[in-house]
Amino acid sequence: MNRDVLTVPNRARYVAGPESDYAFAQGNAREQGLGEAVLLRRRGTTLGWIAVTPPSDVADHFGVVSDRWSNARPYVLPGYCCAAIPDYQNQIEQSNALMLGIAAGSSPADLLEQSCYSERLHPRFEMLAACSDEGDPQEIETIEFDVMDGDEVIAENLWCKCSWLSYENDDASLRFRFSFGMVGYEDVAADVERQLYAGELTEALFPESAIISNDTKLEQQLCTVFGVNKLAYVERIIYFNAPNGGAHFHQDVERGHLGVIFAQLYGRTCWAACSKNDLMDEVEKFVRNRENHVALQALLMDEAAFKTMVCIAEDRSQLSEVLDENDNNLFDLLLNRCPQFYQQLSDNGHVYILTPGDVMLLPQKNSDECCWHTVCCLDDFAGQALSFAMRGIV
Ligand SMILES: [Fe+2]
Numbered sequence: 001m002n003r004d005v006l007t008v009p010n011r012a013r014y015v016a017g018p019e020s021d022y023a024f025a026q027g028n029a030r031e032q033g034l035g036e037a038v039l040l041r042r043r044g045t046t047l048g049w050i051a052v053t054p055p056s057d058v059a060d061h062f063g064v065v066s067d068r069w070s071n072a073r074p075y076v077l078p079g080y081c082c083a084a085i086p087d088y089q090n091q092i093e094q095s096n097a098l099m100l101g102i103a104a105g106s107s108p109a110d111l112l113e114q115s116c117y118s119e120r121l122h123p124r125f126e127m128l129a130a131c132s133d134e135g136d137p138q139e140i141e142t143i144e145f146d147v148m149d150g151d152e153v154i155a156e157n158l159w160c161k162c163s164w165l166s167y168e169n170d171d172a173s174l175r176f177r178f179s180f181g182m183v184g185y186e187d188v189a190a191d192v193e194r195q196l197y198a199g200e201l202t203e204a205l206f207p208e209s210a211i212i213s214n215d216t217k218l219e220q221q222l223c224t225v226f227g228v229n230k231l232a233y234v235e236r237i238i239y240f241n242a243p244n245g246g247a248h249f250h251q252d253v254e255r256g257h258l259g260v261i262f263a264q265l266y267g268r269t270c271w272a273a274c275s276k277n278d279l280m281d282e283v284e285k286f287v288r289n290r291e292n293h294v295a296l297q298a299l300l301m302d303e304a305a306f307k308t309m310v311c312i313a314e315d316r317s318q319l320s321e322v323l324d325e326n327d328n329n330l331f332d333l334l335l336n337r338c339p340q341f342y343q344q345l346s347d348n349g350h351v352y353i354l355t356p357g358d359v360m361l362l363p364q365k366n367s368d369e370c371c372w373h374t375v376c377c378l379d380d381f382a383g384q385a386l387s388f389a390m391r392g393i394v
Pocket residue numbers: 250251252373
């Protein structure tokens with residue numbers, strides 16, 4: 001295991017494979033002096049049992065953040081927003097009820113007509129039409145808003161898009177994403193003003209967003225790490241990761257953004273997260289190890305595909321390109337459905353458990369210097385989290 005596995009907080013250790021039962025996994029966790037073992041399961045694939053390692057004794061978290069950030073590596077600030085969560089408990093429960101209502105089939109726009117929301121929206125935001133794109137099976141509803149100053153519209157075409165996270169019937173994970181304009185056509189980074197209005201809209205609907213956005217000390221510390229004067233939290237997302245759900249491996253690079261801050265407010269999630277360089281090292285190491293070949297061949301079920309993977313894993317620039325492709329089924333299988341790969345990622349310190357109050361920082365500088373990550377829900381209920389892109393403001 002790498003030396004910094006012991007010094008970076010919230011690391012999780014892989015204690016048993018997917019075929020093991022609860023008693024065996026707990027026994028292994030106990031023997032290693034770890035907490036309760038939890039089963040990692042996402043979109044029908046069981047990846048194994050993990051347990052959280054003892055708390056780290058890092059004294060100066062932001063000192064470590066600078067080093068990890070400059071290498072595009074993630075960092076968890078353990079319990080960073082624990083103290084602020086009780087002040088927003090009612091709003092967190094309200095958001096949970098909103099998510100449950102949508103999961104039960106209600107329209108997000110209908111639920112947002114409730115007085116608790118309309119009182120917070122008025123008079124700044126005017127809720128307009130709700131629509132859903134028939135061509136996008138993940139979308140539940142998109143609701144448009146205008147920003148008002150008295151009777152005058154000062155910004156238009158802001159939206160809150162509510163979507164399922166996967167196509168799986170037994171994955172109720174969903175998210176609310178806030179932005180503006182035509183998705184895929186508009187350069188959102190070029191319009192800071194509307195990005196800031198979309199952030200304000202998030203706070204009207206999900207006031208618990210302020211746990212991050214109102215924390216001036218956090219902003220100051222992050223500004224020092226990033227070398228900027230002021231920070232804005234933009235392109236905000238409120239996540240509800242549900243049992244059997246979460247996100248497959250991906251990165252979140254967007255022009256103009258420095259990275260992502262993720263705050264777990266309710267429930268627990270497990271993350272595999274590392275820089276793209278580290279991920280490529282892990283892929284190369286895993287594919288090169290002959291002991292993994294039986295597992296890989298069983299996963300790919302195609303000898304030609306296996307040979308292609310071996311060739312690509314040996315060629316750094318090709319591997320980099322393949323990871324950047326949107327849909328690469330060959331490597332998607334390895335990254336998202338291979339228990340042995342998750343065991344290796346954990347052994348090398350790339351797996352974390354987040355509990356309420358933990359905050360994770362994910363650098364996203366460009367497609368070569370960025371943090372890749374994947375998320376699983378660890379509970380038998382859906383949790384809640386904030387995920388905001390960060391950008392420096394002049
Ligand atoms: Fe992400």
